[in-house]
Amino acid sequence: MSGGPRIAVVTFPGSNDDGDAALALELLGAESVRVWHGETALPDGTAGVVLPGGFSYGDYLRCGAIARFAPVMESVGAFAASGGPVLGICNGFQILCEAGLLPGVLRQNRQEQFICADVTVTVESTSSAFAGTWAVAQEFVIPIKHGEGNWYGDNELVASLEARGQIALRYTEDVNGAVGRVAGVTNGGGNVLGLMPHPEHAVDPLLGPTGGVAILEGLLSAARVPLQA
Numbered sequence: 001m002s003g004g005p006r007i008a009v010v011t012f013p014g015s016n017d018d019g020d021a022a023l024a025l026e027l028l029g030a031e032s033v034r035v036w037h038g039e040t041a042l043p044d045g046t047a048g049v050v051l052p053g054g055f056s057y058g059d060y061l062r063c064g065a066i067a068r069f070a071p072v073m074e075s076v077g078a079f080a081a082s083g084g085p086v087l088g089i090c091n092g093f094q095i096l097c098e099a100g101l102l103p104g105v106l107r108q109n110r111q112e113q114f115i116c117a118d119v120t121v122t123v124e125s126t127s128s129a130f131a132g133t134w135a136v137a138q139e140f141v142i143p144i145k146h147g148e149g150n151w152y153g154d155n156e157l158v159a160s161l162e163a164r165g166q167i168a169l170r171y172t173e174d175v176n177g178a179v180g181r182v183a184g185v186t187n188g189g190g191n192v193l194g195l196m197p198h199p200e201h202a203v204d205p206l207l208g209p210t211g212g213v214a215i216l217e218g219l220l221s222a223a224r225v226p227l228q229a
Contacts, residue, residue, distance in 0.1 A: 110177025
């Protein structure tokens with residue numbers, strides 16, 4: 001037992017970064033628990049949830065559009081409604097948007113090509129539960145690997161999110177056509193965060209950049225705060 005917070009890592013058919021997410025969390029001191037999409041309840045003692053990257057249900061309809069109906073998502077939604085921290089990475093971000101737990105939608109990249117590269121994101125807001133150690137304008141280098149990471153919201157939505165501090169991260173350059181270079185957004189309560197870059201692939205200096213540490217440690221910090229009854 002790690003003694004750290006228990007983080008549920010959900011696996012959907014087609015997930016391929018669930019193992020990497022679990023390993024990265026364990027390296028940072030968490031207890032990761034794997035949860036199959038068909039489960040109807042999260043494990044006892046769950047203090048945080050990760051929806052990992054991959055291609056849930058093969059993206060046969062639209063990224064995340066089928067996974068949003070998975071049995072486990074009702075429990076994930078209830079956990080988020082209670083204030084529990086939920087992190088959606090890449091496909092997990094897409095699922096959270098499809099489920100209405102995060103604003104906006106993810107569309108095909110402007111280039112109409114799959115992109116795999118290290119990118120730099122900058123902290124836009126520190127108002128979320130994940131950002132206790134972040135600073136505005138702080139930069140993280142984290143890899144991306146997606147074909148539909150182009151976040152979109154209309155002008156009214158973008159203005160509202162900016163005013164409420166819900167745009168958490170922006171790309172320093174236009175990497176995929178996302179409106180306002182948005183790389184990550186939060187819900188109104190600040191306890192649900194979705195981002196397209198993969199923090200679980202940026203925690204070990206032997207493998208490359210370590211910008212993902214601050215993201216995952218933000219989840220663990222939020223998970224250590226007791227939920228309100």
